[in-house]
Each structure stands twice: as structure tokens, then as C-alpha cells.
Amino acid sequence: MGCHTADGKDLYIEKNDLKILLMGNPNVGKSVVFSKLTGMEVMSANYTGTTVTYTKGIINHRKKKGVLIDVPGTYSLDSTSPAEEVAIEFLNEASADVVICVLDATNLERNLNFALQVQEYGLPTVFALNLIDVAERQGISIDVEKLEKELGAPVVPTVAIRNIGLVELMEKTWEIMGNKENSITDLTVTEEERWQKVGKIIKQVQNVEDRHPTFLEKLGDLMLQPFPGLPIAVFVLMMALGVVVGGGKGLRAAIFLPLVNNWIVPFFRNIISLFITEGITYNILVGEYGVLVKGIEWPFALILPYVLLFYIVLSFLEDSGYLPRLGVLVDATLRRLGVHGGNIVPFIMGYGCAVPAILGTRAATSYKERLIVSSLVALAVPCAAQTGAFIALLGEHSALVLASVYLISFASIVIAGTILNKVIGGKIEPMLLEIPNLLLPDSQALLKKIWIRTKGFMIEAELPMMLGVGFAALVAETGMLNAVSGYVAPLTTGWLGLPSEATLGLMLGIIRRELAVLPLLELNLTTLQLLVGSVVALFYIPCLSVLGVLIKEFGIKISLIIGVSTIVIAFFIGGLINQIGSFIGLLF
Numbered sequence: 001m002g003c004h005t006a007d008g009k010d011l012y013i014e015k016n017d018l019k020i021l022l023m024g025n026p027n028v029g030k031s032v033v034f035s036k037l038t039g040m041e042v043m044s045a046n047y048t049g050t051t052v053t054y055t056k057g058i059i060n061h062r063k064k065k066g067v068l069i070d071v072p073g074t075y076s077l078d079s080t081s082p083a084e085e086v087a088i089e090f091l092n093e094a095s096a097d098v099v100i101c102v103l104d105a106t107n108l109e110r111n112l113n114f115a116l117q118v119q120e121y122g123l124p125t126v127f128a129l130n131l132i133d134v135a136e137r138q139g140i141s142i143d144v145e146k147l148e149k150e151l152g153a154p155v156v157p158t159v160a161i162r163n164i165g166l167v168e169l170m171e172k173t174w175e176i177m178g179n180k181e182n183s184i185t186d187l188t189v190t191e192e193e194r195w196q197k198v199g200k201i202i203k204q205v206q207n208v209e210d211r212h213p214t215f216l217e218k219l220g221d222l223m224l225q226p227f228p229g230l231p232i233a234v235f236v237l238m239m240a241l242g243v244v245v246g247g248g249k250g251l252r253a254a255i256f257l258p259l260v261n262n263w264i265v266p267f268f269r270n271i272i273s274l275f276i277t278e279g280i281t282y283n284i285l286v287g288e289y290g291v292l293v294k295g296i297e298w299p300f301a302l303i304l305p306y307v308l309l310f311y312i313v314l315s316f317l318e319d320s321g322y323l324p325r326l327g328v329l330v331d332a333t334l335r336r337l338g339v340h341g342g343n344i345v346p347f348i349m350g351y352g353c354a355v356p357a358i359l360g361t362r363a364a365t366s367y368k369e370r371l372i373v374s375s376l377v378a379l380a381v382p383c384a385a386q387t388g389a390f391i392a393l394l395g396e397h398s399a400l401v402l403a404s405v406y407l408i409s410f411a412s413i414v415i416a417g418t419i420l421n422k423v424i425g426g427k428i429e430p431m432l433l434e435i436p437n438l439l440l441p442d443s444q445a446l447l448k449k450i451w452i453r454t455k456g457f458m459i460e461a462e463l464p465m466m467l468g469v470g471f472a473a474l475v476a477e478t479g480m481l482n483a484v485s486g487y488v489a490p491l492t493t494g495w496l497g498l499p500s501e502a503t504l505g506l507m508l509g510i511i512r513r514e515l516a517v518l519p520l521l522e523l524n525l526t527t528l529q530l531l532v533g534s535v536v537a538l539f540y541i542p543c544l545s546v547l548g549v550l551i552k553e554f555g556i557k558i559s560l561i562i563g564v565s566t567i568v569i570a571f572f573i574g575g576l577i578n579q580i581g582s583f584i585g586l587l588f
Contacts, residue, residue: 017066020099022034022069217438249395284470311449379412412539472515492506496575513543528581
């Protein structure tokens with residue numbers, strides 16, 4: 001089994017492979033179907049636009065190999081967005097053997113319009129009628145046999161999240177492969193004619209019973225209204241913060257720190273002592289800033305607890321369908337920053353990691369919105385690793401300082417967003433956001449998503465962090481730190497009011513932002529210095545991986561502007577806080 005993600009036309013398929021297109025509207029469970037059929041680690045979220053680039057995976061069935069291509073989810077094939085253009089391109093290539101079109105049983109009318117558009121391209125098509133269990137709970141019954149007759153194609157009821165119907169779906173797919181007998185090839189059908197046919201089909205196959213809405217349906221509707229939607233949002237976000245901060249501190253103190261300090265680090269020190277005596281090499285490996293000491297303690301004992309809990313919270317909010325509701329509530333506020341409420345998801349993802357947040361802006365409807373969201377995330381949204389570092393640094397000293405850092409972050413987002421909205425040309429598109437059903441997430445899918453995200457973070461973060469710690473040990477042991485500190489003393493000790501040793505954090509912060517915070521743990525800082533150091537680290541230059549994504553998405557020029565701006569803002573605001581704080585200290 002193998003798979004990879006690709007952009008554009010970078011897709012390689014062997015000559016004898018069967019090519020299967022997986023298509024459908026957003027939020028119909030298409031990515032879940034893909035993940036189940038291929039076994040690939042693909043994350044699904046109840047939010048429009050999560051699948052922007054296509055993905056392929058291998059299916060082995062009936063001793064034949066098929067390549068399943070997860071085409072970007074779209075509402076139509078009218079070529080009005082990049083996702084629709086990609087979908088149309090796949091259909092026009094005429095090399096696909098079959099299309100699996102996923103339909104949402106709870107929104108059949110809208111889905112049928114897309115289904116008929118797909119059939120117009122003349123490819124053999126099998127339909128997966130997904131979320132059939134949710135439809136039944138809502139009093140919606142669908143006559144599958146009549147629907148098959150109306151569409152002239154196989155229809156398989158499925159509950160993808162629980163693997164129901166997927167075996168039959170593959171059987172039908174293999175049976176219909178290459179059979180173009182009942183396929184439609186008419187791209188001249190008007191939209192009005194198509195909707196008339198949809199209405200006719202719905203009357204024939206669907207029956208909706210009047211019944212009282214469930215508790216989750218009532219709650220989902222209430223979450224969209226200013227009251228009690230806003231109080232619920234505040235409660236949800238406060239609960240999320242409590243889980244991440246309180247739970248992270250508990251995990252760190254009870255499990256991660258004792259494990260690292262009492263077992264892992266002593267083990268490495270004993271092993272290294274057998275081969276290397278005291279000296280520079282020994283100190284670089286297991287000294288105060290040793291690669292096998294801080295390189296393990298910082299990412300695992302100080303950062304991982306918060307990252308893990310953040311991804312638990314984020315995954316739950318995604319899979320429950322709450323995030324789009326939050327987007328509706330904050331739409332009016334975000335429009336003042338030049339973006340619509342649907343962009344709340346990249347913002348929230350930025351609190352996990354800026355890389356997927358910036359990539360997630362591809363779902364935005366205009367270049368202006370993409371650039372604003374990406375700039376704000378790169379400037380003032382602390383990732384989960386930074387959050388862990390801030391809590392480790394400030395949690396035991398001053399909760400007020402920790403809260404102040406995040407208030408400064410929010411204020412900066414509002415101010416910078418307002419400025420960027422006026423400076424960057426372009427328009428803000430209307431918010432076209434589908435509100436999915438409010439559901440209790442499937443535990444298996446939830447655990448899988450949390451594992452994938454946490455594992456991905458550790459793979460991405462651990463190596464750069466260990467390299468950074470190794471560099472720190474080298475700088476500290478060779479005396480390079482003292483030399484560099486002398487050159488930047490006017491900035492570090494003068495303008496920022498930090499000890500000269502804080503220069504190390506500024507040097508390491510270029511690699512990863514949280515490394516600008518963690519060296520401060522080893523210093524005895526005043527409350528004002530803690531605030532200044534944290535604010536500088538908050539705005540400091542984005543991680544190298546973030547800069548790489550910015551260059552890929554927006555080009556070198558814009559990326560350099562963003563990078564330089566963050567450095568200037570970091571030192572300006574940090575120094576301003578120090579000067580004001582020092583002046584107030586002299587008065588009182």
C-alpha cells in the first residue's frame with residue numbers, strides 16, 4: 001500500500017493501474033471514505049475546504065490494484081474556484097476508469113445537483129450514500145432502489161466512519177469498471193434543467209418525517225445565534241484553555257518531567273560517561289545545554305504535554321462540527337480585519353502550528369484574505385510549542401504576565417489586521433460556509449487524528465530543536481556567546497533590558513520560535529524581564545519551516561517583508577514595554 005500528496009500534475013500511475021476518482025461536496029465524508037479504503041493516514045474535518053490539493057492511495061481488490069484519487073471537494077463543476085478547476089481537469093483527462101461520488105444523505109438535494117454534473121462527463125459512476133445513519137435520526141428516509149433507477153447507476157448506503165457499506169462499495173466499483181452503458185455525456189444541460197431533474201428525483205426517493213429535533217440539533221442551532229452562541233463560545237474556549245494549560249501542567253509535573261529527569265537523561269549520561277570524559281564534547285552531549293539533555297527535556301517534558309492536549313481539543317472541535325459555527329459568530333469581527341468568518345479555522349490551526357494554518361488559507365476566497373491571515377498567523381499567533389514554552393516560563397512565576405502576553409497577541413492581531421486591510425488591495429468575498437451536523441466525534445477516528453498530528457509535530461520539531469540545542473551548547477562552551485553578546489549588548493541589555501545571556505535565545509529563535517523562550521528558563525529574570533522576553537519571542541521571526549511555506553505560497557519578496565517586519569515589531573514592542581516598565585518602576 002502506498003500513497004502521496006501532490007500539487008498540480010505531479011501524479012504517477014503505472015500503465016495497468018485502475019484509476020478511480022473519489023468526488024463529492026465538502027463535508028460529505030469523502031476523506032473518511034478515502035482513508036478507510038486506502039488505509040492512508042488522511043485527516044478529515046467537518047469544515048469546508050479542508051481538502052484543497054488532491055491525494056492518491058492504493059487499493060487492492062479482487063487481485064487488482066487501483067489508484068484512488070481524492071479530488072478536492074466542490075459544490076459544483078462550474079470552474080469558479082481552483083478546487084473546481086482541478087476537479088474538472090481530472091474528469092476531462094478521460095483516463096479515469098470509474099468515479100466514486102460520495103453523497104450526503106442529510107443534504108441529498110444539493111448533492112444530487114453535483115452528482116448529475118459528474119455524470120454528464122460520461123464516466124462510469126457509483127454513488128456512496130453516506131451519513132445514512134444521521135439521516136435516519138433526522139427522520140429522513142431514502143429509497144435506495146428508486147434512487148439507483150433515477151440515476152441509472154449503483155447507489156450504496158454507507159456509514160464510512162464505522163466501515164458500513166464500504167466492502168459493497170468496492171464490489172460495485174469493480175463491477176461497473178469500464179461500463180459506460182448508462183453514463184451520460186451531455187455538457188450542454190442548463191443549470192435550470194438540472195435542478196428540475198433534481199426536484200423530480202427528490203420527490204420520488206426521499207421522505208421526511210415531522211419529528212422533534214434532537215438535543216444536538218437544538219444545541220447546534222443555538223450556537224449560531226448571538227445569544228446564547230457567544231456565551232457558549234466563550235465557555236468552549238475557556239474550557240479548551242483550561243484543558244491545555246491545566247492539563248499540560250499536570251502531565252508535565254506528574255509524568256513527563258520525572259520520566260525525562262529521573263530516567264532518560266541519567267541513562268544517556270551514564271552511557272556517554274563510559275566513552276567520553278569531562279570536556280567540551282561531553283558538555284555538548286550531556287552538559288547543561290547538552291543535546292541529550294535539553295534536546296530531550298525541552299520538546300518532550302516541556303512542550304509535548306501542551307501540544308498533545310491542544311491537538312486533542314482541536315480535533316474534537318473539528319470533528320464535532322463546532323468550528324464552522326464559531327466562524328459564523330465571529331464573521332462581523334473578522335471582516336474588520338479584512339477576512340470573513342470562515343477563516344477562523346486557519347487562525348485556530350495557527351495555535352497548533354503555523355504551517356498547516358498557512359496552507360489552510362488556500363480555502364479562502366481571495367488572495368487578499370489569504371495574505372492577511374498568513375501574515376497575522378506568522379506575526380502574532382503563538383503555536384502550541386510556543387504556548388508550552390510560555391507556560392513553562394511564566395506559569396510558575398506570574399499568571400498575570402502569561403495572560404498579558406496573550407492579550408498583547410490578540411491586540412496585535414486586531415491592529416495589524418486593520419492596517420493590512422487598508423494597505424492590501426482587493427475585496428472580501430461573502431462567507432459561503434456550510435454548517436455540518438453537530439455530532440459526537442467517533443472515538444477511533446479522533447484518536448487516529450490526534451496520533452497523526454502529535455507524531456507529525458514531534459518528527460518536525462524534534463530534529464530542529466536538537467540541532468538548536470546542539471548549537472546552543474557549542475556557543476556556550478566555546479565562548480562564542482560572550483563574543484556575540486558584546487556586539488548586541490546595546491539592543492539586548494540596553495533597549496530590551498535583558499541579561500546578555502538572553503542573546504542565546506535570539507540566536508536559537510531563528511531555528512524555531514519556542515527556542516527563543518526556552519533558554520530564558522535557565523536565567524533568574526525579573527517580572528518585567530519575563531514579560532519583555534516573552535513578547536520578543538512572541539513576535540520574533542517565524543520558524544524556518546514557516547518561512548519556507550510563505551515563500552512557496554507568496555514568493556520570496558512577500559516572505560522577506562513578513563520576516564523582517566516580525567523582527568522589527570518584536571524588538572520595538574519588547575523594548576517599548578521595557579522602557580515604559582522601567583520608567584514606572586523608577587516612579588514607584
